Amino acid sequence: MSDVTSPTPATPKITAPDVNTFARIDVLGLQVKAQQVWPDKTILYCAPVLPDSTCPACGATGGWHDTFTRWFTHVPVGRSSTKLQVQAPRYRCRGCGKVWRHRLKTVAQPRSKLTRSAVWWALREVVLDHCSISAVAAVLQTAWGTVHDAVTELGQQVLIDLPDRLExxxxxxxDEHCWRHTHSGDKYVTVVIDLTPARDKTGPARLLDLIEGRSKQVFKSWLNAQSLGFRAAVEIVAMDGFTGYKSATAEAVPDATTVMDPFHVVALAGDKLNRTRQRVQRELTGGRGLRNDPLYKARRLLHTGVNLLTTRQNTRLDTLFASEDHAEVEVTWSVYQSIIAAYRDKDRTAGRRALTRVINSLKAGVPKALIELAQLGRTLHKRRDDILAFFDHPGTSNGPTEAINGRLEHLRGIALGFRNLAHYRLRSLLEAGGFRPQLHSHL
Structure with a gap:
C-alpha cells in the first residue's frame, strides 16, 4: 500500500448572502438598499454606485440637486418577477446651471422599462426555449408590447444584422410558405434557406430571409439585393417544381446549378398517383370513394415504399391489382415506386441511370388514357437537368427547407397566429436563423 494519502478536499466557504450578486444587480452599476418579497414578485430598492456628475452641456462638474425615482423590470427568479425601484440623483452644473438626471446607462437603454439583463433573458427565452412573447411578458409582469419591442430590437441588433451572417x-x-390561413391579403411568402451546413454536415440548415410574395420577381429581387460576393459564392440552388424560382436563379446567379430536390419530385409523382386513383374511382363508381371501396381503402398503402411493405400489405396489393379495372392505377404506382427506388439506390450512378430510364420511358409515349402520367412525364422531361443534377451533388436537398417550414408552423402555433408580416419575419429569423451559438456567446 502506498503511504501517500490523498488531500482532504477543502470545505466550501460559507459567506453571508449578497443580494447584489445573487440578483445580478452589481452588473447594472446599482446597489440594493432594501427589499420587499411578495408571493408573486420581489421589489429591490436600489441606487447607483457611481455618480454621473459631468455636465453634458459644458463638461464641468455638477453637484446634487434633488432625487428622482424610476422603475425597471429585472431578471425574474424562477417564475417570480423582480422589480427595481431606483432612486438616483439629479445634478446642477456649477458652471452653466444646467440640471440633468443620472442617465443610468448601465441599467437600461434610454426610455426602456426593462433592464439590460432582463432583455437578454427575454431574448434567450424566445430564441433558445421557444417561448411566446406573451409567456415571457407574463413572467416579467409587464406589457406584451414592452417585451416584443425590446426582444426584436436586441435580436435585430446582435443577431439578424450581423455583418457576416450571409458569409x-x-x-x-x-420554397414558398403560407404564413397565415385567412382570406384577407396575400398569405404566401418566399423563404430562403442556407443549406450549406446540412450539405457539409457541419450543422443544421438556417433561415436566411423571409420575403413577401411568391414569384420569380420576388426571389430575383432578393438575390439582386445581395452583394456580388454572396452571389458569386452560391454554387447550388435547391427548389421545387416552380419554374419562376428557376428563371430567377438563371438570371441573378447564372453560374449556380439548379437542383429540383427529391422531396418535390416524389411528391409530384405521388400527387399524380393519387389523382389517377381518384379518377379511376369515379369512373368505376360514379362518385368519390367510400369506406369499403378497394381503391379508397388502399389510398395510403399505394404511397408506401415497396421495401417497407409487410407480407399482408403485399397480399392486399396483389389482390387490388388482380382486377383489370385497376390497371391504370397499377401502371402509375409502378412509375411512382421506380422513382422512389432510384433515389434510394446507394449507388448514385445506378440511381441516376434508373431515373433517366423512367423519364425517357414517359417521354417516349404514354397511353392517352393515363392523363396524369402523361402530365408527370412532361414535367419531368422539362426539368430533366435539374432533377438529375441531384445525383451529381450529393446531400443537396430541400428537405431541411421543409423542416424549417415546419418550425415556422410551430412558431405560429406558439404565438396563436400573426397579423403583422414584419413581426412574423423577425420572429421567424430569431426562431430558425441558426443564432444559438451567437446567443450562447453573449450569455
Missing amino acids: GVKVVGV
Missing part, C-alpha cells in the same frame, strides 16, 4: 453560403434552398 459562407454556397447552397441555397428556396
